[in-house]
Amino acid sequence: MNLDLLEKLTQTFGPSGYEDAIRDVIRQEVAPLVDEVRVDPLGSLVAYRKGTGGGQKIALAAHMDEIGVMATYVEEQGYVRFTSIGGLRPLNCVGSRVRFANGVVGVVSMERRDDVNSMPALQHLYIDVGATSREDCPVAVGDPGQFIGPLVRQGNRLVSKTMDDRVGCYVLIEALRQLKETPHEVYAIFSTQEEIGLAGARTSAFRVDPDMAISIDVTGTGDTPKAHPMAVELGKGPAIKVKDGGMIAHPLVRDKLVAAAQEAGLPYQMEILLGGSTDAAAMQLVRAGVPSGCVSIPCRFIHSPSEMVDAADVENAITLLVTALRV
Ligand SMILES: [Zn+2]
Known part of the structure; x- marks a missing residue:
């Protein structure tokens, strides 16, 4: 192979x-x-x-x-809100990393939620790209991003x-x-x-x-x-x-x-x-x-x-x- x-x-x-x-x-x-x-x-x-x-x-x-993400809005503190490109399950996103077209990497995380019994939706998630304000955010509205996940072979199984x-x-x-x-x-x-x-x-x-x-x-x-x-x-x-x-x-x-x-x-x-x-x-x-x-x-x-x-x-x-x- x-x-x-x-x-x-x-x-x-x-x-x-x-x-x-x-x-x-x-x-x-x-x-x-x-x-x-x-x-x-x-x-x-x-x-x-x-x-x-x-x-x-x-x-x-x-x-x-x-599949991927697309930035929809940058918060005042620099956090990036996003929508999905293709079918995205919020549970699969939390804790993952994304890379935007310009190489910027971000961590996907979730707002604190009082209702822990219902499933989170994409609107509860945000991406931390290391920015401290909207002005210094290296990601702009409309930027597409891909998920990060290296290829690993373990026995006959391949993961990526x-x-x-x-x-x-x-x-x-x-x-x-x-x-x-x-x-x-x-x-x-x-x-x-x-x-x-x-x-x-x-x-x-x-x-x-x-x-x-x-x-x-x-x-x-x-x-x-x-x-x-x-x-x-x-x-x-x-x-x-x-x-x-x-x-x-x-x-x-x-x-x-x-x-x-x-x-x-x-x-x-x-x-x-x-x-x-x-x-x-x-x-x-x-x-x-x-x-x-x-x-x-x-x-x-x-x-x-x-x-x-x-x-x-x-x-x-x-x-x-x-x-x-x-x-
Ligand atoms: Zn397919």
């Missing part, structure tokens, strides 16, 4: 709408692996690989944006901020590296603004006009204490989506992925995710409709600064994708 690449991908700045730095990292990696690279008007990077003929036009999407969805970007890059020949016209979309409404994949898929679309993203697991019952477990193989909160995977795509997993002889799981969705939900609705599905990487603690995946699941997701694209 190329841990250096995964580290670079997970750590690079790129909250939704501010993906320039992460796009540069990905462009450097994929440019030598494809025939053409372009950037769409909303910032998605589209890497095109020619097929040998007789195949379909297949769009693959992994989103390169990440932004596995969602930089591990999907990693899978897509490595699949392009391993894919020697394919009959299909492959369009690898590294999409923007997934976390706030699937904007990049929707617009890039419209331009590609594919016959089939597959997103590569993380999914939840049911294997933690008192988790929602869910058949997906960490380390039991990549998951093939049947349904999530935003779509039903097209049976043609689902079955193609199942056949590929069986052909490659790798473990896989069928995924039904009750809430949340992926770029595939947007791609299936462009133009006259696109049969779409998803290769999911099981992930614990999604949308926290410490998202956990299993290295074998990641490797098997790459093999699954490459096998599916060969026929």
